[in-house]
Amino acid sequence: MPLSQDEVRRIAQLARLTLSAEEERLFAPQLSAILEYVALLDELELEGVEPMTHALASGEAIPLREDLVRPSLEVEEALANAPAREGACFKVPRIIE
Amino acid sequence: MSPRPSFELSLIELSRRLEARDISSREVTGALLDRIERWDKKLGAFLLVTGERALKDAEAADARARRGERRGPLDGVPIALKDIFLTRGIPTTAGSRILQGFIPPYDAAVVERLASAGAVLLGKLNMDEFAMGSSNENSAYFPCRNPWDLSRTPGGSSGGSAAAVAARLAFGALGTDTGGSVREPAAFCGVVGLKPTYGRVSRYGVIAFASSLDQVGPLARNVEDAAAILEVVAGRDERDMTSSTRAVEPYRTQLEGGARGLRIGVAREWLEAGVEPGVQRRVREALSTYEKMGAALVDVSLPHTKYGIAAYYLIAPAEASSNLARYDGVRYGLRSKGDQGLRDMYGETRRQGFGPEPKRRIMLGTYALSAGYYDAYYLRAQKVRTLLRRDFDRAFERCDVVAGPVAPTVAFRLGEKVNDPLTMYLADVFTVTCNLAALPGLSLPCGLHPSERLPVGLQLIGRPFDEATLFRAGRALERELGELPAPPGLSDEVP
Numbered sequence: 074m075p076l077s078q079d080e081v082r083r084i085a086q087l088a089r090l091t092l093s094a095e096e097e098r099l100f101a102p103q104l105s106a107i108l109e110y111v112a113l114l115d116e117l118e119l120e121g122v123e124p125m126t127h128a129l130a131s132g133e134a135i136p137l138r139e140d141l142v143r144p145s146l147e148v149e150e151a152l153a154n155a156p157a158r159e160g161a162c163f164k165v166p167r168i169i170e
Numbered sequence: 171m172s173p174r175p176s177f178e179l180s181l182i183e184l185s186r187r188l189e190a191r192d193i194s195s196r197e198v199t200g201a202l203l204d205r206i207e208r209w210d211k212k213l214g215a216f217l218l219v220t221g222e223r224a225l226k227d228a229e230a231a232d233a234r235a236r237r238g239e240r241r242g243p244l245d246g247v248p249i250a251l252k253d254i255f256l257t258r259g260i261p262t263t264a265g266s267r268i269l270q271g272f273i274p275p276y277d278a279a280v281v282e283r284l285a286s287a288g289a290v291l292l293g294k295l296n297m298d299e300f301a302m303g304s305s306n307e308n309s310a311y312f313p314c315r316n317p318w319d320l321s322r323t324p325g326g327s328s329g330g331s332a333a334a335v336a337a338r339l340a341f342g343a344l345g346t347d348t349g350g351s352v353r354e355p356a357a358f359c360g361v362v363g364l365k366p367t368y369g370r371v372s373r374y375g376v377i378a379f380a381s382s383l384d385q386v387g388p389l390a391r392n393v394e395d396a397a398a399i400l401e402v403v404a405g406r407d408e409r410d411m412t413s414s415t416r417a418v419e420p421y422r423t424q425l426e427g428g429a430r431g432l433r434i435g436v437a438r439e440w441l442e443a444g445v446e447p448g449v450q451r452r453v454r455e456a457l458s459t460y461e462k463m464g465a466a467l468v469d470v471s472l473p474h475t476k477y478g479i480a481a482y483y484l485i486a487p488a489e490a491s492s493n494l495a496r497y498d499g500v501r502y503g504l505r506s507k508g509d510q511g512l513r514d515m516y517g518e519t520r521r522q523g524f525g526p527e528p529k530r531r532i533m534l535g536t537y538a539l540s541a542g543y544y545d546a547y548y549l550r551a552q553k554v555r556t557l558l559r560r561d562f563d564r565a566f567e568r569c570d571v572v573a574g575p576v577a578p579t580v581a582f583r584l585g586e587k588v589n590d591p592l593t594m595y596l597a598d599v600f601t602v603t604c605n606l607a608a609l610p611g612l613s614l615p616c617g618l619h620p621s622e623r624l625p626v627g628l629q630l631i632g633r634p635f636d637e638a639t640l641f642r643a644g645r646a647l648e649r650e651l652g653e654l655p656a657p658p659g660l661s662d663e664v665p
Contacts, residue, residue: 084536124556137411163501
């Protein structure tokens with residue numbers, strides 16, 4: 074099932090990824106080839122097979138920790154890598170026009 | 171004859187000499203930093219060398235040794251980390267431009283554990299961007315090269331980790347393995363690499379790629395060194411809720427159990443067409459060696475092997491597309507100017523910040539998870555995981571470990587596969603099954619390729635949490651075959 078460049082553009086929008094025209098041209102056949110390959114799974118009869126929904130071996134139960142208040146990152150540490158900030162907040166471009 | 175230079179020692183040999191105070195950590199750390207300075211320009215294993223920090227760590231370790239307070243085998247031992255582990259105050263990039271300049275505010279759990287054990291941090295190692303790749307060519311900074319042949323890749327994604335250990339620039343390293351990213355580079359560079367059972371090592375503070383597959387594993391010059399590192403980093407950590415509560419076994423005390431009585435499963439599907447003849451020959455010889463040592467070879471079948479890559483390249487990109495959504499230019503990392511508000515800023519930041527491979531996988535994963543496709547792709551792939559796991563469960567009724575090649579070829583040349591992502595993906599055929607089935611897998615050298623003189627790796631896969639048997643079996647072969655020599659060209663001259 075080959076992907077068209079329009080579909081590639083639509084997926085990129087869903088992924089919040091701006092692609093150049095060249096990337097769109099490149100990805101359409103590359104992604105199509107990969108999708109064609111994974112269609113190999115279609116030959117398997119999977120009716121009634123349980124999906125492996127978590128990877129922990131042999132259904133091991135993982136205990137939940139107690140729900141306690143603990144120290145977390147200081148505000149200044151959390152903001153230290155921010156590309157833009159204002160006061161104790163991350164600053165982003167305008168959201169509402 | 172001059173004494174062996176310190177960098178030629180194994181981790182455990184070095185540790186004994188540090189204990190005996192025949193050598194200081196300061197001295198050996200300084201020697202390695204000189205060696206990195208001298209060789210790494212050619213090799214490209216390190217993205218960052220933390221020389222000052224290393225010397226400080228080393229002096230503290232020497233002070234402990236003088237007081238008779240060494241903290242165990244890793245105390246004072248210089249090691250290095252794939253640049254996917256968060257290190258407080260030390261830049262961490264995951265090999266990506268989008269994290270250029272990011273300085274983590276906390277340490278990964280394994281970094282804490284290594285520091286408590288007294289290990290000396292030499293620096294952060296090169297990798298494929300966000301651990302996506304099998305050649306290290308997807309590093310956004312520079313490629314890493316194979317110390318056995320600088321025109322070849324070291325494998326990936328933990329290529330820097332394998333190259334640094336093979337080139338004697340570190341006594342051990344940590345990598346991560348989502349579909350073979352510890353084992354394949356270990357095989358290509360001729361070192362030992364382990365992907366532990368899912369849940370064995372905490373991923374807290376490890377930059378996430380595909381959360382149902384990611385595990386942290388050691389790379390080292392020999393089996394005992396790898397076991398020593400795993401003993402330190404493994405174990406329950408409540409900050410990673412998938413980390414297991416099972417006690418960590420003392421692997422090193424069980425190492426010398428030998429191969430007698432061991433039942434080794436040989437999967438027909440793993441030695442069939444597709445494995446390059448020289449690789450096949452070394453793997454078959456390793457199996458015969460096991461037989462000579464008193465192990466029994468048992469035929470097993472892993473009929474779903476051929477579906478592994480397809481399942482993997484749905485699950486891993488799907489989870490990656492979700493994990494990489496956090497790189498949005500708001501809280502850390504790169505932010506590009508988007509002229510048209512927030513969405514434009516997201517799109518531009520991610521366009522400029524991600525390289526081609528993460529973009530491809532984000533696209534693939536977004537598609538596979540998008541409305542109407544979940545059942546056809548992700549869910550089907552999760553069912554295939556169940557079938558793969560059943561293949562192994564059935565095999566382990568008849569054997570203790572499953573053996574086969576790590577990769578179908580030896581290290582390939584830089585540029586050879588870079589324009590053909592699907593061909594690159596197919597090189598993971600023998601490693602991904604282990605991640606999909608959540609099992610432990612050991613990669614260990616089984617000689618040099620008969621004509622290419624490059625390392626060949628044998629893979630041993632074990633039952634869940636049975637790393638002890640993998641180490642024991644690996645050690646038995648290593649003792650019989652002897653360790654590989656250092657790669658030619660990097661070991662001849664003492665800096």
